[in-house]
Amino acid sequence: MIWRYSWRDSVPCAITLSQLALNFWLAASWETRPLVYNLLFAPLCLFLFWYNGLVASHSFVHTPWFKSELLNRLYLVLNSINIGLPQIHYAHEHLLHHRYANDRPGQNGLTQDPTSTFAGGKNGQHESMLSYCFLGPFQLDLFGSFRDICRRGGSLQLGAEICACLIGFGTLLLLSRQYVLLLLVPVLYLGWVLEHVENYYEHFGGEPGDRYANSTSYYGQLYNALFCNEGHHQEHHLRPNVHWTQRPQVRLELSERLEQANRVILNFPPVLAWIEHRRIAEQFGRPSARISAHISAQTTAKRLAEPEVVISSGAVAVKM
Numbered sequence: 001m002i003w004r005y006s007w008r009d010s011v012p013c014a015i016t017l018s019q020l021a022l023n024f025w026l027a028a029s030w031e032t033r034p035l036v037y038n039l040l041f042a043p044l045c046l047f048l049f050w051y052n053g054l055v056a057s058h059s060f061v062h063t064p065w066f067k068s069e070l071l072n073r074l075y076l077v078l079n080s081i082n083i084g085l086p087q088i089h090y091a092h093e094h095l096l097h098h099r100y101a102n103d104r105p106g107q108n109g110l111t112q113d114p115t116s117t118f119a120g121g122k123n124g125q126h127e128s129m130l131s132y133c134f135l136g137p138f139q140l141d142l143f144g145s146f147r148d149i150c151r152r153g154g155s156l157q158l159g160a161e162i163c164a165c166l167i168g169f170g171t172l173l174l175l176s177r178q179y180v181l182l183l184l185v186p187v188l189y190l191g192w193v194l195e196h197v198e199n200y201y202e203h204f205g206g207e208p209g210d211r212y213a214n215s216t217s218y219y220g221q222l223y224n225a226l227f228c229n230e231g232h233h234q235e236h237h238l239r240p241n242v243h244w245t246q247r248p249q250v251r252l253e254l255s256e257r258l259e260q261a262n263r264v265i266l267n268f269p270p271v272l273a274w275i276e277h278r279r280i281a282e283q284f285g286r287p288s289a290r291i292s293a294h295i296s297a298q299t300t301a302k303r304l305a306e307p308e309v310v311i312s313s314g315a316v317a318v319k320m
């Protein structure tokens, strides 16, 4: 067996490798079909991109699929072409997200979680959904992230992933400039917008100072069956190193504390939770700036006991 945790990881692995193959096949055969036929592939490409960030890249960051370190590194290089960025950058940002748990700005006005929904908000409130999701993809701190990755010993892996992105993008451009302009670039942008929507509603209404209520959860059976239990986001924040197949078990084990928490349980999957934005805002309207500052100070103190992000030999992990 090549799988470190479960053969079920073969599903997201196969889907993302198919995504890579589809992109190159589309570019290579673009000129052989009328434009309108080619554009019919856009929804499928967008779905695959969203699935990749939501399920595959995310679960791989926490629980790399293969026993072989070489296979893990190779997958990271290949999948970087799919997401249009070095996956080690995504991993670095995501693990900071876990460490600082969607924090509010500190005294310097900045959040330590680069993806925090409070980063662009005012008076300790969440940033507006529209600006977070549509402008967020342009607010990457790539150089800061690359500097941190190199400092932590990930320069070789980062270099390989940057080369893969450049070679992959260059090859697609050579195969068909029209494919890149009319399909790939819009899918990359809209795909990242969807990832931002997902993250926004995985935390909208949450309270960063409360480990049992800093995220949201959605327990719909179909969504969790199709998307590898991604609805158990609060449980995932509590036990980030637990394999996705075990997240419902975490819910059971921690049920008493979870039931006591004043937390958001969604009625729709996070990507559709804008439908109930008003309900969440009214029910979980969080405190004024003065109280927020107090909670932010408490959160900072608590961080000392929270997980630490570690990059060793190019791999990334959350150290509990």
Ligand SMILES: [Zn+2]
Pocket (backbone or CB within 6 Å): 058, 062, 094, 098, 236, 240
């Ligand atoms: Zn995570």
